Amino acid sequence: MSKKNKKDDVVSNESLNGLEDHDHSEDLAEYDVTEESELEVAQEKISELEAALLRKTADLDNAIKRSITEIERAHKYGVEKLLNELLPIIDNLEHALNNFSKNVSTEDREGIELTLKSFESALDKFGMRPIYPINEDFNPEKHEAVSMTQDKAKNDNQIGEVFQRGWELHERVLRAAKVTVIKN
Numbered sequence: 126m127s128k129k130n131k132k133d134d135v136v137s138n139e140s141l142n143g144l145e146d147h148d149h150s151e152d153l154a155e156y157d158v159t160e161e162s163e164l165e166v167a168q169e170k171i172s173e174l175e176a177a178l179l180r181k182t183a184d185l186d187n188a189i190k191r192s193i194t195e196i197e198r199a200h201k202y203g204v205e206k207l208l209n210e211l212l213p214i215i216d217n218l219e220h221a222l223n224n225f226s227k228n229v230s231t232e233d234r235e236g237i238e239l240t241l242k243s244f245e246s247a248l249d250k251f252g253m254r255p256i257y258p259i260n261e262d263f264n265p266e267k268h269e270a271v272s273m274t275q276d277k278a279k280n281d282n283q284i285g286e287v288f289q290r291g292w293e294l295h296e297r298v299l300r301a302a303k304v305t306v307i308k309n
Contacts, residue, residue, distance in 0.1 A: 201295055204251055209299055212292060215244060219290070248292075256291030256302045258284045267291060269301040273308045283307045 218241040225234060245255070256267050263270065263282050274285045284304045291302030 201252070202297065205294055205297075205299065208248065208251065208253055208292075208294060211244075211248070212300060215241065215248075216289065218244065252295045253299070254293055256293055256298070257287060258291075258302055258304060259287060260284065263304070263306045267293070267298055267301055268304050268306075270306045271303050272305050274305045275309050276307050277309060279307045281307055281309055 218237055221237055222234070222241065258264075258268055260279075261284050263284060268284065268291065271288055276285055279285065283306070285307045286305045287302055288305070289303040292299045
């Protein structure tokens with residue numbers, strides 16, 4: 126061996142001899158503290174991830190519930206625009222029935238009445254119901270006050286006359302009924 130290698134061996138042996146004399150319990154204690162703090166950090170990270178997972182799961186559940194509600198609402202009210210477009214046809218049929226001349230045959234009158242009834246029956250299948258508030262109290266959600274009248278036979282805030290029927294689709298008012306309101 127060369128002198129250099131022998132010298133390194135001596136240093137190595139001296140270093141080893143010094144380590145053997147050294148008390149290793151301090152190093153182990155330091156190692157234990159480090160291991161415990163790493164364990165605590167890992168447990169905190171696990172707790173954070175579990176909490177994040179719970180939040181994301183709750184968010185997903187809420188999104189699914191909202192989607193289901195929106196789909197149900199779309200099925201329930203998806204025909205709303207179409208039905209709104211059909212309301213003037215019903216109004217015209219009612220107007221025709223109310224304004225027939227005296228020369229009209231009973232067959233013509235019956236034909237329009239049957240057409241109106243079948244039309245209303247078809248609308249009923251989609252959950253559309255008329256609002257025809259005779260002898261009811263005025264409700265601003267379902268009725269539109271066109272004018273006020275006096276009628277001693279009725280109480281204040283009751284519906285006097287109905288100018289145009291209102292319509293509701295399930296629980297939603299599509300068109301309020303146009304009415305007069307009694308004020309004595």
